[in-house]
Amino acid sequence: MKYGEAGSLLNYFHNKVVENPSFQYALQLDSEEQITNIFWVDAKMLIDYAHFGDVVTFDTTFGTNQDIRPFGVFVGFNHFRETVIFGVALMYDESVDSFKWLFETFLSTHNQKKPRTIYTDQDVAMGKAITDVLPETWHGLCTWHIMQNAIKHLNCHMVEGSNVLGDFSACMYEYEDIVKFEDVFSKMRAKVHKQTWLDSIYKVKEKWAECYMKDVYTLCMRSTQLSESLNSDMKEYLNSELNILRFFSHFERAVQAKRDKEITLEYDSREKLPRIQMRTPMLLQASNIYTPQIFEAFQSEYERFMAAYTRPSSEGNAYIVGIGVLDEESTLEEEHVLPEHYIMKRWTTIHDAFGRNVLVDPKGAMVTRVAQPQTIVEKCFRTDQDQIEGSEFIGSYTQLLMGHSGGHKLNSEGLFGTAWTMDDYTV
Structure with a gap:
């Protein structure tokens, strides 16, 4: 670092901690006690990773000057399939030791929660560090870089x-x-x-x-394009001639622009009705649960399974699943209820367990956050490979939907966005 920058950096981090004690940062020093690697997260990044840190991409970029440090960012996508940031780093180099320190610090900051999947480029040092620090995480290579x-x-x-x-x-x-x-x-x-x-x-x-x-488990992610999009916004501000505080100032603006987009999408999802192609009980239910982007994907998969049908069973809440035409010549009929393993909390629009917003800014700025809701979309993305299993799944889920078809409910804010609460479910 240039003369005086270390003090400015520490003062910047100190002010951030004063503003919000949830802000965290870590510094690695060399043998001469000079700052080498830097990592930081704010409160929003901690919350986003807790909710959406199952699939992560990491990528580094350099500034216009070859002497500048590598800039790295951990990102994923949220329930709107928009970019969310989990952590940021300025590194001394791209050695195995630097990456190991970074990944270990990343895990420590996020309470040792490991992602299920991480995508990077083909950097050898990065790959070795992931093998050492994240042995249980599946490591994928960015298909865009490969191409x-x-x-x-x-x-x-x-x-x-x-x-x-x-x-x-x-x-x-x-x-x-x-x-x-x-x-x-x-x-x-x-x-x-x-x-x-x-x-x-x-x-x-x-x-x-x-x-x-x-x-x-990829959530249909195959590249590090999420990371590279943010890196592209930052690249011109990584010039070694610029003061490090100017870099942080621009970084905050770039991050806030993405967060503002999320707030807009959250608002739109509550104010605008989704486009329902067929007003079936399942799609009506899904339209009230999923975000618009995920509902569109769900609805697309649903249309593929129109060869399957369901009808009420005489046995309690169970439903009959059939494949074929709606007559007595159907090729298969079985009775099912919804298995618990179809429920995955990730994609839907709800508040916390008490219907409250999550405070990110303790001074009063409130950002609506999704709190690990229910979803079955990941299963839907795979069922077209097995028509029978897909039909069983549709019938099973319809059983749950029809069991709650007695009318919509308003949530604590009077909005139709969380029509069913966790108490409505018996699974």
Whole structure:
């Protein structure tokens, strides 16, 4: 750091802690007691990670001057599928030791809660640090970075007339069958004069190929584009000629702009009715539970399962699930109730358990926050691979919906956004 910057940095952090004691920061010193690596989070980042820290991306970028520190940011997305920030770092270098310190500090700050999945680029030091610090977290590679490397390494070595890049993209995104993937990849190698890069990326195929990721919890995230979007906003302010306080000032504005967008989406979700294509009990229920973005995804999946149907059972609250046409010639009928493992709290719009907003700013600024609500969307994203299982799921969930079809309820603020409370459910 330049002369005087360390004092300015410490004073900045001290003022932040005074404003809100939930603000946290950590510094790593070298043998000469000079500041090397810096990590910080504010109260909103702590809350966001507690709710949405299941899938994380991490990426670093440099400023316009090569002497500037790497700037890194941990991000994910919220119930609106918009960017939320979990932590920020200014690093001395991109060594294994620096990354290990950063990831250990990140976990310590967030009460040792580990993400289920983390995406990064192909940085070797970063990968080794993740293996050491986050052995239980699935580590995926950013498909956008991989594709850029494919263009760089394969364009000049392709056999004339071949479509190697198209084949590689299909291997990355399309093929769900491992045998098919292996066959296409093997044939693709024959279309390239030099296979060095293909051989190296093949060794880590489990981190990027669709067929090896069918059981990985990703929330449909496949790249670090969330991180890079924020890094792009910050890059011009990482110039070593700029005072570090100016950097922090701009960073706060960039972060606040994203948070303001979330507040706008939260408001819109409460004031605007979702577009319901079919007014079935299930979609009516889902429209009251999910955020508009997630409801659209749910509704799209629902339409795929119109081959399935449900009808009331004579046994209590159970429903009959059928596949086929609505007559006596249906191919399958079974009776189901909603299994507990379909309930995942992530995507919906509710307050806390008492119907209250979460205070992020102790001075009085209130931000509506979702508090781990109920969802089944992750299951829906997979059921088109198994029609019978999907039909069972639809019928099971409809049982719950029909059991509560007696009318909507108002929440504590008189808004139709949390039509059903946790007390309504018996699971």
